Amino acid sequence: MAENTTRTAYTVESLLAVTVEVFNERGYDGTSMEDLSRAAGISKSSIYHHVRGKEELLRLAVGRALDALFAILEEPAASSGRSVDRLEHVVRRTTEVLLTELPYVTLLLRVRGNTATELWALERRRDFDHRVAELLRAAVTAGELRSDVEARLATRLLFGMINSIVEWYRPGARSADGVADAVVHLAFDGLRAR
Amino acid sequence: MAENTTRTAYTVESLLAVTVEVFNERGYDGTSMEDLSRAAGISKSSIYHHVRGKEELLRLAVGRALDALFAILEEPAASSGRSVDRLEHVVRRTTEVLLTELPYVTLLLRVRGNTATELWALERRRDFDHRVAELLRAAVTAGELRSDVEARLATRLLFGMINSIVEWYRPGARSADGVADAVVHLAFDGLRAR
Structure with a gap:
């Protein structure tokens, strides 16, 4: 029984790894x-043994990226200390998660919102961005970050920079x-020498 | 004769404005x-009166974005003075051109490389990036920019941040x-308060 569970878990995991590559290459809609089935080298009925269909695979794949991102916010260094240090930790770890979970985060960033699962993913992504924007705002209020760059704009530029890494890494x-x-x-600290 | 030239120029210009919106919405391939013809409200033969086809419209549209970007490098503030100041000028003006020529730069950033025109556009984009990377390297060598962020990586993050603006602006x-x-x-200078 335990062996069977392990086997099943392994199969969903490896099916997901193949799925995310195919989604990133052809697009989810395409x-x-x-x-x-062709990419995984298993029959469609074997896939249906594990998941209800394509949309559940998408949910599992983007869920993996989202869970990894939200887990960052629960890390000790993200949840106590000065706001600026918490933000710095979140920025560093978000970049690391993007790199270690590259295909999953890439898929998440390409979600467009045509299905319930995509809308759910977009909503959770927005939640994450808002949590980071709040942290940034707290650091500005504490006088730890400059106040002449509006928090929402700063957050957008920050995520723009981080998310662009999937294009070339x-x-x-x-x-x-x-x-x-x-x-x-x-x-x-910017690029300028001090 | 002069009137006719003006009329023709206006028509190509307005055709291009419609074209770039349609390309950005449906994708060039799609x-x-x-x-x-439907979006512009003119017949296909009227379009063919001005351009040879879809690929020439793409060349004109991305050419407009590329010309505006390369023109920045010829501006006095980009071509003389300290490297760091020249780079700062280029970064500021690149952002401004992205915003004022938004649909054209958006199209340029989505070019994928399936046709000769797309390959040409990608090549010119790379040239522009290299020119900026050179400026950044010169500023590092002059001790004006920090040396602990590798120039190629810094350029990628910089353009990643700037180019991401098309996603939300x-x-x-x-x-x-x-x-x-x-x-x-x-x-x-970074977000940290000083």
Whole structure:
């Protein structure tokens, strides 16, 4: 029984890894269960043994990215201390999660909102952005961040910079740490030499 | 004769404005001459009177964005003075051009490389990025920018931040100046209060 559970869990996991690659390549709308079956090398009925269909696979895939992002907000360094330090931690870890969960976050960022699952994902993404914007606002109020850049605009530029990494990052070419350091340096202290 | 030239120029200009909206909405690949004819409210033969086809319209549209971007590099403030000041000028003006030529730059950023025109546009975009990266490198060498963020990575993050603006900016909601100021503040001095 335990063995069977493990086997099943492994299969959903690996099915998801294949699915997310196909979704990213062909787009969610452009992917059929037939495409997934071919890419995974298993029959459609085997896929239906694990999930109800394409939309559930999407929910599991973007859910994985969202869970990893929301988990950051629960980390000790994100939930206590000065607002600016909490924000810095969240910015660093968001970059790291984007890099370690690259295909899942890429899929999340491409969600457009045509299905209930996509609308749910967009809503949770917005929630995450709002939580970060609140932290940023708290740091401005505390005098830890400059007040001449409006918080909503700063948050957008910050996420714009972080999210753009999915467009060019290839695992192995650079360390996740190096990229996260660069994001934190640029975002908090800027490129100017001091 | 002069009147006729003006009339023709106006028509190509307005045809281009409609075209770029349709390309951005349906994608270049997903747009037919029929779609353009319907959106512009003129016959296909009227369109063919001005351009050879869809690909020439794409070339004119992305060419407009590219010309505006390359023109920045020729501006006095971009071509003389300290490297860091030249770079700051280029970053500010690139943001402004993105906002004032929003549909054209949006189209340019979505080019994927399936046709000769798309490959040409990607090549010119890369040229522009390289010119900015060179300026950034010169500023690092001069000790004006921090040396602990690698120039290529810094350029990518910088353009990632600027280019992401096309995803949310709606003309009128914010001034182009305000957005450009925020980009310059964040990129050069960071969000931290001093």
